[in-house]
Amino acid sequence: MSKPTPISGFPEWTPAQRMIEQYVLDRIRGTFELYGFAPLETRAVEPLDQLLRKGETSKEVYLIRRLQADPDTSPAGDDQLGLHFDLTVPFARYVLENAGKLQFPFRRYQIQKVWRGERPQEGRYREFVQADIDIVDRDTLPAHYEAEMPLVIGDALRSLPIPPVTIQLNNRKICEGFYRGIGLTDPAAALRAVDKLDKIGPAKVAELLAETAGASEAQAKACLALAEISAPDASFADAVRALGVTDPMLDEGVEELVRVMDAAAAHSPGLCVADLRIARGLDYYTGTVYETQLAGYERFGSICSGGRYDDLASSGSVRFPGVGISIGVTRLLGLLFGAGALSVSRDVPTCVLVAVTNSEERAASNAVADALRSRGVPTEVSPSAAKFGKQIRYAERRGIPYVWFPGADGDQVKDIRSGEQVAAAAGEWTPPRADLKPLVS
RNA sequence: GUGGCUGUAGCUCAGUUGGCAGAGCACCGGGUUGUGGUCCCGGUUGUCGUGGGUUCAAUUCCCAUCAGUCACCCCA
Numbered sequence: 001m002s003k004p005t006p007i008s009g010f011p012e013w014t015p016a017q018r019m020i021e022q023y024v025l026d027r028i029r030g031t032f033e034l035y036g037f038a039p040l041e042t043r044a045v046e047p048l049d050q051l052l053r054k055g056e057t058s059k060e061v062y063l064i065r066r067l068q069a070d071p072d073t074s075p076a077g078d079d080q081l082g083l084h085f086d087l088t089v090p091f092a093r094y095v096l097e098n099a100g101k102l103q104f105p106f107r108r109y110q111i112q113k114v115w116r117g118e119r120p121q122e123g124r125y126r127e128f129v130q131a132d133i134d135i136v137d138r139d140t141l142p143a144h145y146e147a148e149m150p151l152v153i154g155d156a157l158r159s160l161p162i163p164p165v166t167i168q169l170n171n172r173k174i175c176e177g178f179y180r181g182i183g184l185t186d187p188a189a190a191l192r193a194v195d196k197l198d199k200i201g202p203a204k205v206a207e208l209l210a211e212t213a214g215a216s217e218a219q220a221k222a223c224l225a226l227a228e229i230s231a232p233d234a235s236f237a238d239a240v241r242a243l244g245v246t247d248p249m250l251d252e253g254v255e256e257l258v259r260v261m262d263a264a265a266a267h268s269p270g271l272c273v274a275d276l277r278i279a280r281g282l283d284y285y286t287g288t289v290y291e292t293q294l295a296g297y298e299r300f301g302s303i304c305s306g307g308r309y310d311d312l313a314s315s316g317s318v319r320f321p322g323v324g325i326s327i328g329v330t331r332l333l334g335l336l337f338g339a340g341a342l343s344v345s346r347d348v349p350t351c352v353l354v355a356v357t358n359s360e361e362r363a364a365s366n367a368v369a370d371a372l373r374s375r376g377v378p379t380e381v382s383p384s385a386a387k388f389g390k391q392i393r394y395a396e397r398r399g400i401p402y403v404w405f406p407g408a409d410g411d412q413v414k415d416i417r418s419g420e421q422v423a424a425a426a427g428e429w430t431p432p433r434a435d436l437k438p439l440v441s
Numbered sequence: 442g443u444g445g446c447u448g449u450a451g452c453u454c455a456g457u458u459g460g461c462a463g464a465g466c467a468c469c470g471g472g473u474u475g476u477g478g479u480c481c482c483g484g485u486u487g488u489c490g491u492g493g494g495u496u497c498a499a500u501u502c503c504c505a506u507c508a509g510u511c512a513c514c515c516c517a
Contacts, residue, residue, distance in 0.1 A: 005490070006508060059442070060515080086517040114517090119442070121510060130517095281517050301516085309517090326517085357475085385475095392477040397468095405476080416477070 009118070009126030011334060016347045021129075021333055023344075023440045024160055025111060028131045028327060031156035032109035035148075037133050040108040042090040045081040050093050060117045061085060083115040087132040088306075088324055092313035095136055095320050104320075105137040105145070111329075122338055123300040123331045131156075132306075134324030136313065141321040143256050146288040146308050147263035149325045153292065153304055154264075154271040156327065161441050162336060163295040165303070167271055169260060170278035170289050172307070173253025174240065175226070181247030182222050189213035194227045195279035202228075227277040233265055234258045236274035253287075260288055286310040290325050294332070297339075303332045345439040346399025349378045351431055352413070353395040354404040356385040364406050371426035372404075377436065379404075392416055401435050 006012070013021060033039075051061050061082040084090045087110045095102065111131045120126055133152060135145045150167045157165045175194075179187045193208035200208075202224050209215035209223055222243065229239045237254050257274060264272035280289040287308030294303050306325030313320040336342045352372055354365045365381045372379040380400075382391045388405070395403050396416055404424075405412045413429060414421035 003488085003490085008508060088517055116516080117442090118515070119513095121512095124516090284517075305516085307517095312517090324517095355476090387474080388476040389473085390477080391475090394477095396477055403476080414476075419477090421476080 009120035009124075011125055011127070011330065013333075013337070014347075016344050017333070017337055019344050019349070019438055020342050020440050021329070023438075024329065024333065025129075025131070027159045028156045028329070029109070029111060031152060031159060032131070032133055034155070035107075035133075035152045037107045037109040037152075040091070040094070040110045041112060042084070042087070042094050042110065044083055044113070046084050046090055046093060048080040048082050051082045051084065051089060053089065062115050062117055085114050085116045087112060087114060087130055087326065088134065088309075088312065091132070091134055091324075092136075092320070092322070095313050095322075096315050099138075099315070099318070099320070105135055105141070107133070107135045109133045123297075123335045125330055125334065128328065128330030130326045131329050132324060132326040134322050136320045136322035139319055139321075141308070141310075141323065143259060143287070144263070145323050146256065147260040149288075149290060149306065149323060150260070150264050150272050151267045153290075153325055153327065154268050157292075157304070158268075161342065162332070163297070163341075165271075165295070166273055166293050167264075167304075168275040168278050168291045168293065168302075169257060169264075169272055170274070170276050170280075171253040171257040171260075171287055172285050172289060173249045173287060174257060174276060175253075175279075177247040177250025177253055178226050178240075178243075178245050179223070181245040181250055182219050184213055184215060184219055184223070186213045190215065190223055191279045194223055194277055197224075197227050197277045229276040230273060232270065232273050234261045234274075236261070236276065240276070256287060280305060280307055284309045284312050286321075288323065294335070297335050300331070300335050303328050303335075343441060345441075346401070348380075348398045348400065349438060350380045350395075350398065350400045351377050351436055352379045352402040352404050353391065353400045354379060354381045354406065355388060355391045356382045357406060359385045361385075361406070365404075368404055368406055368411065368426040372429075375427075375430065377431060399438075402431060 045064060048061065048063070063080055063082050091108070091110060095106065109132065111129065113127055114130050115127050117126060118124060133149070135141070135148070150169070153167060154165070175191055176187045179190050184190050190209060190213040193205050193212055196208065197205050205227075206217075206220040206224060209220040210217070215223065222245065225243055226240065229236050231239065237258050240250075240254055261272060261274055278289055278291050280291065285307035287310070289307035290305050291302040292304035297303070304325060304327045306323070308321070308323040310319070310321040312322065333342070354368045354372075356362050356365045362381070362385070369379040369381050382394060392403050392414075401415060401417060403414045403416055404426075405414065411424055411426060412421050413424040
């Protein structure tokens with residue numbers, strides 16, 4: 001058999017990297033639960049029509065089918081199943097399906113894999129993990145929930161050994177109201193153009209605005225002036241008003257974003273910045289939108305984004321407006337792994353390796369291991385009764401900090417980092433707290 | 442999905458104007474009949490990403506493909 005090769009866009013980490021990932025996921029989950037979000041997992045597949053309900057990205061959906069499927073009777077078109085490519089759409093479907101069993105407002109977190117058939121590159125994958133929180137309510141959703149999202153994310157990301165993050169905020173109503181206020185008729189096209197400001201610069205954006213959104217020179221100039229507003233606090237509102245455009249939706253959006261900025265400033269100064277060029281998905285966000293930059297990794301784009309949606313879930317006359325945000329865990333890890341910026345103190349969970357004196361006495365070593373494990377110390381027994389030097393080396397190669405030597409005259413445990421060796425009893429000895437589990441840094 | 446660049450040992454990379462495939466690090470064994478890391482000696486790294494073509498001969502030239510990466514597209 002020829003050597004297997006990777007599949008493009010489907011990353012597989014080493015055990016050490018997986019330990020880091022699990023640590024990161026634990027911290028994120030802990031923060032989500034600290035804020036009272038309830039856990040949820042939805043199935044991996046949704047009917048195709050659900051997946052395509054919003055957005056025009058059908059080409060990126062992975063469809064599933066049975067190898068033995070009969071083409072005459074198997075589902076086609078909208079009845080086909082596809083792998084979900086975010087967690088918000090499945091969640092919206094779940095809320096509609098289970099509305100009768102849920103208490104509203106409903107806050108849930110969901111940490112799962114999603115799949116997108118994109119062309120992969122660094123920090124961009126076809127199979128990846130998202131850590132998502134959403135809050136939905138029935139009929140109306142108070143705006144203060146839009147202010148809560150960045151606080152949760154700020155706490156979650158700041159609990160990790162990663163560079164500082166900045167959450168960039170905008171409000172869709174500001175853009176749409178402003179565009180309407182200056183007489184632009186295609187806000188989506190205008191947003192799409194403005195979103196490229198960082199990449200192609202103001203002159204090209206102005207051209208694009210003229211071409212795709214039918215903007216006059218003055219309108220393009222106004223759009224750029226709005227997009228260039230950026231402030232670490234609520235003062236962005238003054239800059240918007242200084243542009244002299246009036247529109248009810250614009251005023252509403254400014255007011256909402258001011259409240260979000262004020263809440264963020266009170267909770268963690270410096271976390272958020274109002275950045276009126278942020279566009280995000282054009283298809284369904286209706287209020288605040290979020291993007292997140294990791295210091296030093298700006299060129300790779302946002303590692304955490306989301307926004308408010310009013311129209312994603314509705315059934316008959318009942319609407320379920322919501323707001324959500326999602327951490328791109330795989331992207332975050334992929335970037336940091338690529339830079340060698342995350343490490344773990346050992347390659348295995350093992351804290352203690354129990355040496356085997358000779359093969360007849362393996363049972364004695366097993367007994368020591370049992371005693372240590374029963375008190376929560378991750379322990380493995382040496383694979384062979386090789387010379388002690390080799391058994392120590394086995395531990396050293398894996399980063400296992402302690403080697404235990406059973407002895408007729410009493411046991412000894414050695415810290416192989418310092419070389420210090422002391423008498424110990426398996427029923428009593430405990431490693432320092434810091435050595436119990438692998439340390440991520 | 443479109444286009445560019447890259448692909449030699451576990452890692453970092455040399456190399457052949459087409460003629461048996463190399464170095465450092467790492468790894469394994471021994472020096473050191475039972476306590477590693479230093480030192481000394483010795484050893485293995487490999488379908489030269491994969492498949493085809495040209496050729497007496499291809500790791501080298503050509504085509505395709507896969508993977509990585511970059512730009513575009515998109516980003517729920």
